[in-house]
Amino acid sequence: MRKAEGPTIIDVARACGVAASTVSRAFSHPGRVNAATAERIKQTAAEMGYRPNPIAKALPSGRTLMLALVVPDVTNPFFSEMVRGAERHAAAAGYTLVLADTEESPETETTHLDRLSHIVDGIVIGTPRLPDANLAAFADRFPLVLVNRESGSVPCIVIDTPGGMIQAAEHLASLGHRKVAYLSGPRASWADRSRWRALQTAGRRLGITMTRLGPFAPTVAGGTAAAETVVVDGASAVIAFNDLLAIGTMRRLLARGLRIPGDVSVLGCDDVFGADFCHPALTTLAAPVQNAGRLAVDLLLGILGHTAARGSRSRVALPTHLVVRDSTGVPG
């Protein structure tokens, strides 16, 4: 913004021969003002090119009509999808979206949360790395919605990957795998813990030996280290924390001369951009990420008192489904 911009509410008021407050009402509470004058005001306001100043509006009302989305890594397609879902829904509701990237650091996460809380009306935070205590404390004094993380009674949108993990394990079991490795992601990640827990349970039930390898960086680059560990471990199939890690692992495995799925079957999580055109095409547990972003904003708007959703359940679980492609097959 720049000083001395367009006309203010006062200029419009003067032009219409009414008080500034009437102009304000004409816009904010039409109905509390004579229909005819309201129309006349809007008319001249439009002619004068009057545009309400969001900042000035925010000061007394305490609401900026801005929402923030905090993610650990914008370049990760998983989060790009989330950003899109959130941005779309926010824009549709008349909100502006502020984006913050924590680059996987809990400290940056705190800093951003702190700064943003004075600027926006509410925050959606994707796969937070902060401890439960901090999250709870923050949510206590500020509208907050978590995505892909459960923490006390803080409202959240979770993707039921743990549930899907069972399906994934069954898929591998049916192909004949008896020794499966889980390539874990960030230790601070709630998603990682819950996935591993689900996998352990499924393994026991299906008679599969489950081992947990890692942690590895949840990126394509992280797959290099993961692949080495896989070779040593000797599992006939691996389930990666996410698709990026799975893709990176495949690349390295292939480079080391192993066949996929012949020697090792690889299964990812999320079905992000790239999972279908990598080589071999990745079998993965598809997550409705964009939808998660959208619903998170929806939940937040509900908390802010905009939607009928007010007071409804504050934990939404989204189903996943297994997409079988070419990276999994019978062992040997």
Add this chain to the structure above:
Amino acid sequence: MRKAEGPTIIDVARACGVAASTVSRAFSHPGRVNAATAERIKQTAAEMGYRPNPIAKALPSGRTLMLALVVPDVTNPFFSEMVRGAERHAAAAGYTLVLADTEESPETETTHLDRLSHIVDGIVIGTPRLPDANLAAFADRFPLVLVNRESGSVPCIVIDTPGGMIQAAEHLASLGHRKVAYLSGPRASWADRSRWRALQTAGRRLGITMTRLGPFAPTVAGGTAAAETVVVDGASAVIAFNDLLAIGTMRRLLARGLRIPGDVSVLGCDDVFGADFCHPALTTLAAPVQNAGRLAVDLLLGILGHTAARGSRSRVALPTHLVVRDSTGVPG
């Protein structure tokens, strides 16, 4: 934000036995206040947990310390990279980044620009779809920086893809290709026009027959249509507007039983996420996108009068380089 939050400047002033204006100065213009009192003020402010209110600060100053980045598609990895570069640099300079997705629509672009101009101090817009006239008019009354688009004297960061196109054409010529097709992107795109122009020139010089196919959607999905056209056209090599289109084209070509690069060589632009692990790995013209995002913010900050860069050239061209992988080879 929420009403009745923490302590205000007045509370701090009272606690220190000074005037509110002194507290204000202690933060905004230290030096214009006694060093000792300034220290005492900051001390107690910290103790009381005082946090300056950005909104209140923005009203009189007219500066919100927010910047906006407007892109046509956040889920496109090309723009995710740009977002990251911009976000990082903005955050480092103490600015908050607002993100807007136009979803390839010029109308939405206008709407966003309009809305944002009242909220942020400056705007970076990636590969705008708006006509030059609109862009110029807007830039005239508001700090604006273009990325990947040149328009009159509006400050911009351009990636020298046209220059790189020559290199790409030479690469194909040296492999023996004599008939090359350009798979074009959005017609409203400046990048598309300049790439095609460079290609025509290079084609003439190298004795290559260049044909322009399309336009196609600059996405993986857009590649399906492109591939069909390529088959009909009969070119031995294609250069796609971007990597996504190239990847989509390869998928479809492969599905139709053609060999790459045997039957058709495919060359992309940008070297985005996925270009290295798609199949076959894509030969592409690498663009320093993240850097472009960073520099765009830098240029904008310069315009806002923050950096020494003030008054320096307002058009920065970034070099590209060809990354040869497996999707190009000798024809036949």
Add this chain to the structure above:
DNA sequence: GTGAAAGCGCTAACAC
């Protein structure tokens, strides 16, 4: 060097 006071553009009681 510091205090008092007048806004920034808009909203929200509270009168009339």
Add this chain to the structure above:
DNA sequence: GTGTTAGCGCTTTCAC
């Protein structure tokens, strides 16, 4: 219904 009058929290002359 509409005008008047305070602010929202901070910055910024302008005195002293």
